[in-house]
Amino acid sequence: MLKGERVSYNVFAMGRMETIWAPDCSEFKPDRWLKDGVFVDPESSFKFPTFQAGPRICLGKELAEIQMKLIASHLIYHFQFTMQEKNPPMTYRSIVFRVRGGLPIRVHPRTH
Ligand code: HEM
Incomplete structure (x- = not known):
């Protein structure tokens, strides 16, 4: 170096x-x-x-992590997500990580 x-x-x-x-x-x-x-x-x-x-x-790391966990746990608790496509999604790089052609999923409410 x-x-x-x-x-x-x-x-x-x-x-x-x-x-x-x-x-x-x-x-x-x-x-x-x-x-x-x-x-x-x-x-x-x-x-x-x-x-x-x-x-x-x-400086927002902890806040961002709490937000991610809150949103993910809330969605997973209330809904079931099923991918339509059987193949793994194709991704491409941009400023955020994106799925080529979108990621079609079915969303069903969970019955607790
Ligand atoms: C997933 C969400 C987030 C990611 C991946 C992220 C990522 C980053 C990265 C990589 C840096 C360093 C940039 C550099 O080196 O120039 C940074 C800086 C910073 N972020 Fe975040 N961030 C996120 C969310 C947030 C949130 C929610 C806040 C505020 C509530 C925030 C506030 C800041 C601040 C103030 C800095 C500048 C820190 C400094 O230079 O002293 N970030 N972030």
Whole structure:
């Protein structure tokens, strides 16, 4: 590394690297974040830099995370979502991560 050289990182790639996470990191295993059924402390921001890390870390990180959890838990509690398409969705990159052609789903109210 020489003085003046530029350093960058790719959050998308880092989130999918087996060397950072685990060999099964691309599998959907929500339980991996739980210990005795309880969510354990989040990973280091340097490992998961979606909100940046260090002095430049997002000041709204906790608020954004609470909002995401509130909305997701509310929707999942009240509705069941079924994907129409059998194949995995094709994505493309923009400032946010988007699904090519949209993601048609059926939404059914849950009966509790
Ligand atoms: C999913 C939602 C969010 C993501 C992914 C996100 C991501 C980020 C990132 C990557 C940065 C660093 C930008 C840089 O290095 O220049 C940042 C900074 C910042 N974010 Fe967020 N953010 C989110 C939501 C929010 C919310 C809800 C708030 C406020 C309520 C917020 C307030 C801020 C502020 C004030 C900074 C500047 C921090 C500083 O430079 O001291 N963010 N955010």
